[in-house]
């Protein structure tokens with residue numbers, strides 16, 4: 001398969017990229033700031049047996065998104081799968097204290113960026129001659145829990161992704177393209193550093209029914225399964241990978 005992973009350089013995106021590499025897939029690794037992490041992930045995907053390239057593009061910018069998909073296609077050829085994963089949080093606080101700058105940053109990355117990538121993916125995948133074509137979004141169980149006093153902006157942005165998954169799966173199903181999302185719970189990645197609480201991942205993860213935070217690879221496994229032909233009759237799915245949270 002030939003896939004593109006937004007935010008593929010670190011955390012959950014990186015895990016999906018590595019697992020794709022281990023299956024011999026071609027994997028475009030998108031990032032925006034940390035070129036060292038992206039280069040390392042590309043190297044690891046290659047070592048795992050896949051082909052890989054890094055793609056420095058900002059998913060919140062329309063021209064960047066178009067250029068990113070174009071660069072990926074020029075290098076690897078026709079696309080078969082897209083993981084729309086790039087997302088951010090901000091410091092934990094009640095909505096009344098949010099600055100407009102914070103709101104714009106979170107909603108632009110998590111909603112606008114996701115929609116821009118989904119639009120480009122849907123255009124490209126409709127032209128693709130590949131047998132197994134699909135999109136996997138990375139949402140969050142925050143969409144149903146709401147994250148009060150922490151990140152209601154983040155939770156709402158993930159609700160938008162759930163809804164987009166449902167709508168787009170119905171638009172693209174008749175064209176043979178599957179659309180699903182995974183909804184991680186508390187997963188041990190760098191994203192929790194933005195909360196201002198260094199113990200957040202362990203504290204909340206330990207309160208889940210499985211009694212621990214998840215690992216990025218546990219979400220990556222769900223993502224590569226949804227992309228694979230083994231999930232050929234799965235579309236419109238919202239798959240929680242959250243330890244029961």
Ligand code: NDP
Pocket residue numbers: 006007008009010011012013030031032033034035037057058059060085086087088109113138139140141183184185186187188189190191192
């Ligand atoms: P990380 O902070 O570890 O990684 C985020 C990735 O997104 C990095 O590769 C980063 O690149 C990239 N990125 C951020 N903004 C942009 C942008 N504008 N354009 C391109 N790339 C961008 O996060 P996680 O792996 O934890 O999170 C991945 C997804 O999983 C997110 O959507 C998040 O909401 C979701 N999720 C995570 C959970 C968790 O507990 N970890 C729980 C539920 C959902 P760079 O390093 O260059 O900035």
